[in-house]
Structure formats: structure tokens, C-alpha cells
Amino acid sequence: MSPILVLSIIVGxxxxxxxxxxxTSGNNDNATFFTANRQSPWYLVAFGMVGASLSGVTFISVPGEVGNTNWTYLQFVMGNMVGYAVIALVLIPLFYRLNxxxxxxxxxxxxxxxxxxxxxxxxxxxxxxxxSFRLFLAALVLQLAFFDVFGIPFYITVLVTIILIWLYTFRGGIKTIVWTDTLQTTFLLLAVVISIFVIVNxxxxxxxxxxxxxxxxxLSTIFDLNWRSDRNFFKTFLAGIFITIAMNGLDQNVMQKNLTCKNKSDAQKNIFWFSITFFLSTLLFLALGVLLYKxxxxxxxxxxxxSDEVYPFLALNEFGTIAGIVFLLGIVAAAFSSADSALTALTTSFCVDILDLQKSKKDQKKTRMLVHIGFTIIMFLVIIIFNAINDTSVVSAVFKVAGxxxxPLLGLFAFGLLNKRSVKDRFVPLVCILSPILSFILDSNSVEWFFGYQFGFEILLVNAAITFLGLLLISRGSIKN
Structure with missing residues (x-):
């Protein structure tokens, strides 16, 4: 593809x-930035969340990973569906009740x-x-499609990409994200459908x-019943449930969008319809993977x-100009949809949770903007580091790190919801730090210690269980009603 054409697509x-x-950012205050004044239509949030959840990981890594692990990823997505039901029926009512x-x-x-x-x-x-992992994928594609032609280094590609994202999110925040996610989901799904059509043709x-x-x-084999495999159905399915609860239900990025709906009922409808659309979209990406390798x-x-380079390589070099344009629109949409909401959620959490900005006497808008800039810089640095050390499929890396x-987040919320015991608050940070360390030690030595068993995504459950047990050890009776 012509570099000028690529540039025109990105700029447009x-x-x-x-x-x-x-x-969408006319009323540019903190309430708009953090909650969109709780006026978002549920169907708009549901459709937009598809693009944010699929992201560059699904768009690039899932089709490419079909060549390594077939359709075993669908086992994980089946678990996701159960996890979304838990979010809708348990967490959404809780968060709306507490406002x-x-x-x-x-x-x-x-x-x-x-x-x-x-x-x-x-x-x-x-x-x-x-x-940062997800945005890394998009920057990698832009590097191959445009910046390499001019000898521009990868860090410049990342810098340009992340500055563009900052420019359209710094004013409107989550209110802007709800609308841009809808546009980006449309482009992302069109990209995969048209890509399949071009390949078939x-x-x-x-x-x-x-x-x-x-x-x-x-390559369409779904189920892996080998108990030693890190893709075993039972542990992958369970991991899909709890990773969804942790990475969506206990994630400010995702829940911030749900909490922009007018009420609990709308937010629940959003989750159920989104989960169905997400499952069907994943089937499309897996089918695309089979067709790419064939x-x-x-x-x-x-x-x-x-494997992360398979789809970009074929789309940009084998399928013609139209397919290349569609692919670029899809990957840019996927990357922006994931990264823009993450940047907004990080800003929200840091301002509300760490700085307690609502009670601050400082210029709240100025502080929020400085935090937004700070996380933009941090994401840039993380992507550069990841590019230097990455040697595996990003889809595996993201969920491994998530485990x-x-x-600790899953353990904390589970302990809080499943019993009424209080804890010695000062020891909670220690428990939550030790849990991932112990989990990492188990994961690193599982083959030797557990007769060849390899942890996969289910390491999240081990980590959460250790956190739960640690909280139990520092608990001290029921809380007062």
C-alpha cells in the first residue's frame, strides 16, 4: 500500500x-469526564463495549493464534459468558446501590x-x-504499514499514536468514549467481515x-481435554469465568462505561446484549484465522x-488495496477503542481513588488534565519496554499478566461479598503483594512440583484463593450492620 494512502486513512x-x-464535550467538567452525567443509552454502551473488549488483541492475535492453539480460545470465551452473567446479576446491582x-x-x-x-x-x-500491550499491537502494524518506509523508529510511531488518543479524550472523557467506541466497533466488525469476504474471493x-x-x-478443534495442557477445557473455562469477573466486573475501565447508563436495569441489559455480540464476534475472528492459514x-x-504478524502481513501484502484499507481502519479502531477508554479509566481511578479529587480544594480540572498527561507518558514507556522484551503472542501475555x-482484586471483592467478616486493614497491602509472588513461584515450578502440570489462565484463581486465605487469616469477626 502507498504510504500516502496509509497516512490519509489515519488522518481522516x-x-x-x-x-x-x-x-460530546460541551459541558467539560469532572462529572462529564468521569460519569457522562449517567445519561448514556444502554444499547450504545453495549455496542461500543464490543470494540473495546475485542481490542487489538482479538483483532490481530486471535486469528494468528489459531495456527498455534486452534480454536481452544473459544473454551475461554464460553467461560466469559458465565462471567458476564455474574457481573450483570451481582456486581451491577451493588455498584448502582452504592452510587x-x-x-x-x-x-x-x-x-x-x-x-x-x-x-x-x-x-x-x-x-x-x-x-499498553494492546496498543503495542496497533503501533506495530502502523510501523509495518507506514513508518518503516521512511525509516522512522518504533518509539516515534508509539508516541504519535498515543498523542492522537490523548487529544480526543482529554476534554470529554467517558462521555466521548461512549460515542467513539460505537464508531470504532462498527469499523472493527466491518473489517473482519470484509477481510473474510476478500479471502474467500x-x-x-x-x-x-x-x-x-x-x-x-x-485448526477448528475447540476442546482440549489433556489435564496437563495449559489449554485444558475445564481450567480454561473456569479461568474464562473468573478473568471476566476480574478484568471486566472489577475493572474501572469497563465498569465506568456501565455506570454511565441511566439505571441498574439499563446497565444489566447492556451487559447481556454485549456478551452475546462479543461471543458471535469472536467466532468471526476464529473463522478468519482458519481462512488465513488455509x-x-x-x-x-x-x-x-x-503469529501476531500473520494477519497484518497477509492483509497488507496479499489481499489488495481495499482489504489493506479495511484492515488498517480495523486495527486503528481496535487500538483506539481499547486505549482511549483505558486512559480515561486510569485518570478517573487515580483522581478519585488516590488523590480524592472530589474533596480537594485545588483546581480539579487542571489536576485531572495533569494526571491524564502523566498516564499517557507512562503507557508510552511501558510499550517501549514491552517491545524490547516481547517473545510471545500478545493475547497470551495479556491474560498471563492479568492472572x-x-x-488480588478478585480475592478482595470475593471476600467482601461472600462473608461479613472484617479484616485488619493495615495488613491487607501485605497480603495482596504476597499473593502474586507466591502465585508466580507456583507457576514457575508447576511442571516439576505437580507431575508435569502447567498453569494457564487459571493462575488467576490460585492468586485469588491465596488472597482470600490471607484475608481470612487477618480477619477478626463480623462487621457491624
Whole structure:
């Protein structure tokens, strides 16, 4: 593709996002930035959340990972569906009843200030790492499609990308995100559908033959029943449930959008419809992965060694100009949809949870903007570090890290919801720090200690269980009603 064409696509898309930001940030105060004044239509939030949840990880990594692990990722997504039901039926009513801006305020009411700050801090670390991983993928594609042609280094690509995101989020915050996510989800889903159509056309397949080709492929194997495998169905399914609860229900990034709905009922409808759309969208991406590898075999195309580069490589070099344009729109939409909401959520959590900005006598708007800039810089640095050390599929890396960083959050909320015991608040940070350390030691030695067993995504459950046990050890009787 022509570098000028690539640049035109990126600039055009960014101008549309900037226009949305302009029209949605008229009442530019903290209430608008943090909660969108709780006036978001539930169906708009539900559709927009699809793009944010799929992100660059699904858009690039999931189709590429089909070549390594077949359709076993769908086992995880099946668990996701159960997790979303728990969020809708348990967490949404709780957060609306407490009228929260940051969901970690629950921990302050339940346990104390140190537990509250610990939960918020774990979110800040988790979200910074996860969002940076996702944005890394988009920057990598832009590097291959445009910046490499001019010899521009990768760190400049990352810097430009993250500055663009900051520009359209710094004023309107979550109110802008709800609307831009809707646009970005549309582009993302159009990209995968058109990509499938182009591949099918290149391979000379009839529409009626596509289902047969995908379903009969060895790459479409879903279930792995080997108990030693890190993709075993039972542990992957369970991990899907609890990672969804942790990374969505206990994540300020996702829940901040849900809490912009007018009431509890609308937020629950949003979760249920979103989860169905998310599942169907994942099926599309997995089907795309099978078709990508079949095309490469049929056309004798030598694929890149890294699975994350398979889809970008074929889309930009094999499928023609239209497919390349659609792919670029999709990856930019996926990256922006994930990173913009993460940046807004990080700003919200730090301002509300760490700085207690609502009670501050300082210039609240100025402080919020400085925090927004600070997290922009931090994400940039994390992406550069990740690029230097990454040697695995990003989809695996994101969830592996989540197992260690979201585990304490899951343990904290589970302990708070499942019993009425109070804890010695001053010891909670110690418990939450030791839990990931012990989990990492178990994960690193599992093959030797547990007869060849390998932890997969279920390391999250181990981490949460250790946190829960630690809280039980420092508990001291029931709280007063």
C-alpha cells in the first residue's frame, strides 16, 4: 500500500474522532469526564463495549493464534459468558446501590482506607500493562504499514499514536468514549467481515462452502481435554469465568462505561446484549484465522514466525488495496477503542481513588488534565519496554499478566461479598503483594512440583484463593450492620 494512502486513512479517521470529541464535550467538567452525567443509552454502551473488549488483541492475535492453539480460545470465551452473567446479576446491582464513581470505593466502605488504596493501585498497574500491550499491537502494524518506509523508529510511531488518543479524550472523557467506541466497533466488525469476504474471493470459494471449509479444518478443534495442557477445557473455562469477573466486573475501565447508563436495569441489559455480540464476534475472528492459514497453504505464502504478524502481513501484502484499507481502519479502531477508554479509566481511578479529587480544594480540572498527561507518558514507556522484551503472542501475555495482577482484586471483592467478616486493614497491602509472588513461584515450578502440570489462565484463581486465605487469616469477626 502507498504510504500516502496509509497516512490519509489515519488522518481522516482521527479527524472524525476529534469531531466527535468536540461535539460530546460541551459541558467539560469532572462529572462529564468521569460519569457522562449517567445519561448514556444502554444499547450504545453495549455496542461500543464490543470494540473495546475485542481490542487489538482479538483483532490481530486471535486469528494468528489459531495456527498455534486452534480454536481452544473459544473454551475461554464460553467461560466469559458465565462471567458476564455474574457481573450483570451481582456486581451491577451493588455498584448502582452504592452510587459509585470508582468501583474501588466499595473496598473503603467494606474494609478500610488501606484496602481501598490497595485495590485501586492493583487496578492502575493491571490496566496500564494491559492497555499498553494492546496498543503495542496497533503501533506495530502502523510501523509495518507506514513508518518503516521512511525509516522512522518504533518509539516515534508509539508516541504519535498515543498523542492522537490523548487529544480526543482529554476534554470529554467517558462521555466521548461512549460515542467513539460505537464508531470504532462498527469499523472493527466491518473489517473482519470484509477481510473474510476478500479471502474467500481470492480462494475462489462459494459462500456456501465457507462454513464447510472452516468446520472441517483441523485448526477448528475447540476442546482440549489433556489435564496437563495449559489449554485444558475445564481450567480454561473456569479461568474464562473468573478473568471476566476480574478484568471486566472489577475493572474501572469497563465498569465506568456501565455506570454511565441511566439505571441498574439499563446497565444489566447492556451487559447481556454485549456478551452475546462479543461471543458471535469472536467466532468471526476464529473463522478468519482458519481462512488465513488455509490461504497461506494454498498460495504457498511464507508466513512470519510471530503469529501476531500473520494477519497484518497477509492483509497488507496479499489481499489488495481495499482489504489493506479495511484492515488498517480495523486495527486503528481496535487500538483506539481499547486505549482511549483505558486512559480515561486510569485518570478517573487515580483522581478519585488516590488523590480524592472530589474533596480537594485545588483546581480539579487542571489536576485531572495533569494526571491524564502523566498516564499517557507512562503507557508510552511501558510499550517501549514491552517491545524490547516481547517473545510471545500478545493475547497470551495479556491474560498471563492479568492472572497475577487481577488476582488480588478478585480475592478482595470475593471476600467482601461472600462473608461479613472484617479484616485488619493495615495488613491487607501485605497480603495482596504476597499473593502474586507466591502465585508466580507456583507457576514457575508447576511442571516439576505437580507431575508435569502447567498453569494457564487459571493462575488467576490460585492468586485469588491465596488472597482470600490471607484475608481470612487477618480477619477478626463480623462487621457491624
Amino acid at each position: 479517521y482521527f479527524l472524525v474522532l476529534l469531531a466527535i470529541s468536540y461535539f 459509585l464513581i470508582s468501583i474501588y470505593e466499595y473496598l473503603k466502605d467494606r474494609f478500610g482506607i488501606k484496602s481501598y488504596l490497595t485495590g485501586a493501585s492493583f487496578f492502575l498497574v493491571s490496566q496500564t500493562i494491559g492497555a 481470492h480462494m475462489g470459494l462459494k459462500a456456501t462452502e465457507v462454513f464447510s471449509v472452516v468446520s472441517k479444518s483441523e 490461504y497461506a497453504v494454498d498460495q504457498q505464502v511464507l508466513l512470519p514466525e510471530r 497475577f495482577t487481577y488476582g
